[in-house]
Amino acid sequence: MYGKGLRALSFSTVVAVTGALTLVFFYAPLDEEQGFLQKIFYVHVPLAIIALCGFVLGALLAIAHLRTRDPRWDMRSYVVIHMSLIFALATLITGSIWAKGSWGHWWVWSEPTLVSFLIVFLLYATYQPLRFAIEDPERQARTASVFAITAGAFVPMNFIAVRLASAYLHPRVLGNTSNLPGPMALTFVVSLVAMGLLFATLCKYELTAKHTRSQLRALRRRLGALPDTPSPRRSAAPGQGVAGQRSIGARVAGGGAAP
Amino acid sequence: MSATGQRASERGAVPAGAGRRPAVSMRTAVAALLRKELLVELRTLESVPGMSLFALSTFVVFHFALNRNTVDGDLAAGILWVTLLFAALLGVNRLFVADAEDGGFEGFLLAPVERGALLLAKELALLIYLVVLELVAVPAFVLLLAPPFAHALPDLLLVLALGDIGVAVVGTLVAALAVRTRARDLLGPLLGLPLMVPIVIGGARASSPLFAATHAGSPAARWLATLALYDLIFGLIAYAVFDFLLED
Amino acid sequence: MFLLAETPALPLHTAGKYVAAAYVVVFAIVLIYVAIMAIRLGRIERDLGELLALDEDAAGRAEVQAHEALAPEAHEDPSRESAPA
Numbered sequence: 001m002y003g004k005g006l007r008a009l010s011f012s013t014v015v016a017v018t019g020a021l022t023l024v025f026f027y028a029p030l031d032e033e034q035g036f037l038q039k040i041f042y043v044h045v046p047l048a049i050i051a052l053c054g055f056v057l058g059a060l061l062a063i064a065h066l067r068t069r070d071p072r073w074d075m076r077s078y079v080v081i082h083m084s085l086i087f088a089l090a091t092l093i094t095g096s097i098w099a100k101g102s103w104g105h106w107w108v109w110s111e112p113t114l115v116s117f118l119i120v121f122l123l124y125a126t127y128q129p130l131r132f133a134i135e136d137p138e139r140q141a142r143t144a145s146v147f148a149i150t151a152g153a154f155v156p157m158n159f160i161a162v163r164l165a166s167a168y169l170h171p172r173v174l175g176n177t178s179n180l181p182g183p184m185a186l187t188f189v190v191s192l193v194a195m196g197l198l199f200a201t202l203c204k205y206e207l208t209a210k211h212t213r214s215q216l217r218a219l220r221r222r223l224g225a226l227p228d229t230p231s232p233r234r235s236a237a238p239g240q241g242v243a244g245q246r247s248i249g250a251r252v253a254g255g256g257a258a259p
Numbered sequence: 260m261s262a263t264g265q266r267a268s269e270r271g272a273v274p275a276g277a278g279r280r281p282a283v284s285m286r287t288a289v290a291a292l293l294r295k296e297l298l299v300e301l302r303t304l305e306s307v308p309g310m311s312l313f314a315l316s317t318f319v320v321f322h323f324a325l326n327r328n329t330v331d332g333d334l335a336a337g338i339l340w341v342t343l344l345f346a347a348l349l350g351v352n353r354l355f356v357a358d359a360e361d362g363g364f365e366g367f368l369l370a371p372v373e374r375g376a377l378l379l380a381k382e383l384a385l386l387i388y389l390v391v392l393e394l395v396a397v398p399a400f401v402l403l404l405a406p407p408f409a410h411a412l413p414d415l416l417l418v419l420a421l422g423d424i425g426v427a428v429v430g431t432l433v434a435a436l437a438v439r440t441r442a443r444d445l446l447g448p449l450l451g452l453p454l455m456v457p458i459v460i461g462g463a464r465a466s467s468p469l470f471a472a473t474h475a476g477s478p479a480a481r482w483l484a485t486l487a488l489y490d491l492i493f494g495l496i497a498y499a500v501f502d503f504l505l506e507d
Numbered sequence: 508m509f510l511l512a513e514t515p516a517l518p519l520h521t522a523g524k525y526v527a528a529a530y531v532v533v534f535a536i537v538l539i540y541v542a543i544m545a546i547r548l549g550r551i552e553r554d555l556g557e558l559l560a561l562d563e564d565a566a567g568r569a570e571v572q573a574h575e576a577l578a579p580e581a582h583e584d585p586s587r588e589s590a591p592a
Contacts, residue, residue, distance in 0.1 A: 040526055040529045066500075086536065086540075090532065094532060097528050101526075123453035129446065130450070133442045134441070135441075139439065143436060145503070146500045149500055150436075150500065154493075157488075158456065161457035161485055162460065205544060206544075209544060216554050223565065
């Protein structure tokens with residue numbers, strides 16, 4: 001169910017990313033103020049936007065989970081948040097590189113987007129420790145969903161607050177996204193689309209892998225074999241601890257009915 | 260405080276979730292729960308004295324760490340808010356512990372009461388703890404670190420009140436999230452700190468002109484608005500999601 | 508809002524390194540992810556192989572049991588009834 005469409009999605013991602021990179025390096029004009037360094041903008045800002053959308057999407061998926069109690073929504077929420085966290089880390093790294101190049105320091109407090117991202121990153125970095133500190137899978141999923149909703153609501157609030165605080169101190173350092181000349185705007189939009197597709201592909205990839213693993217586990221339980229190496233990492237995949245337990249007698253009596 | 264009181268009376272008219280009519284009105288339930296919280300705290304004294312002592316020690320640490328006898332402006336506002344925040348997190352840690360360990364959650368779930376009552380009661384309790392904390396910590400702050408403190412008391416009280424409401428709301432939510440985990444002492448502050456950053460921003464920026472060395476001003480309206488907006492949004496969200504944390 | 512006029516327009520050979528570094532970082536993250544997925548895929552294949560082997564074992568045993576049931580013999584091996592490991 002998850003793997004369907006993965007091929008088409010990854011193919012469009014390849015096309016979009018290649019197109020975006022081509023536009024960035026061969027089509028977009030050089031910025032007057034920042035010169036070649038400004039090209040980082042085309043990877044840093046889409047990363048930021050997609051990460052933020054991902055966090056909000058994670059919150060929406062968590063709402064769906066709490067309403068329907070379907071553990072699949074929880075798995076989707078988990079994967080999306082996990083991926084957004086990675087994208088947020090990439091945002092911080094690329095933003096830091098940009099700051100070093102244009103301001104001379106690896107970190108600047110005067111860039112509100114970067115500061116907001118640091119706070120959001122610190123918040124979502126607690127998501128996995130929170131999950132893995134709860135044993136019962138259903139309670140784990142529910143608590144994680146509550147956290148995802150709270151944190152998702154926090155993200156826009158945080159951005160507003162930090163932007164207010166920074167505007168008070170310094171003007172923006174790394175440039176803004178409005179008033180882009182035509183070719184730059186086109187390049188930016190294509191980069192954004194490419195980043196979004198990359199996010200979607202990676203998430204789908206992850207969901208398929210998790211789903212397959214949980215199905216294998218259920219199959220293993222049904223065939224009566226215990227895994228010889230219990231997985232050290234607790235995963236959020238549904239199918240854990242769900243009634244897949246049949247009595248050993250039934251399994252032997254039924255034999256391994258060939259599928 | 261009036262904001263939360265008004266919400267309670269509105270909610271008293273709304274039936275509980277899942278079509279269950281509460282036998283006890285919201286206001287009565289909250290009052291009873293709050294009374295229990297305060298009684299327990301008065302008898303055991305496990306939160307507020309610790310929080311206050313922690314705040315005092317922190318001021319001393321700041322004196323040595325910064326090597327300053329007096330602080331003013333941004334520095335004063337920052338020290339005050341950081342200390343209050345960390346002391347609050349200490350109280351947050353202990354907020355639901357008794358309920359989790361001694362079966363308080365199960366007992367509450369059996370009662371014919373809307374579940375939001377527990378949230379509101381805990382929020383009010385934490386708010387009261389914070390107010391008591393500040394009754395000790397703010398005079399201590401003025402005494403130990405001698406910020407220039409002109410006629411700014413009413414403004415400061417307003418800023419503190421708005422910030423306290425935010426800390427109470429978010430702190431209660433975070434405590435409820437963390438209490439059922441294995442690492443509750445660690446996860447509470449870890450979850451709470453990033454969430455409370457906007458409170459620090461609003462509170463510190465708003466109180467900074469109150470401690471200014473020259474021309475003490477009044478808090479900018481935008482920071483008060485930020486705090487109020489934060490309180491409102493998170494108050495609503497906490498109320499919406501709290502039910503899901505209680506089920507088991 | 509305006510771009511700060513003080514930010515220097517770096518010459519290409521210094522700016523180029525930073526731009527390259529940023530893109531390389533993103534590329535590296537994606538590649539690391541691909542590598543992690545490859546490891547997971549390997550584990551899935553191994554699990555699947557194990558389960559298939561188990562299934563064949565069990566199917567083989569069921570056949571043998573069916574044979575013995577059809578042609579009852581004087582000596583039956585009781586240890587045959589062992590549960591799958």
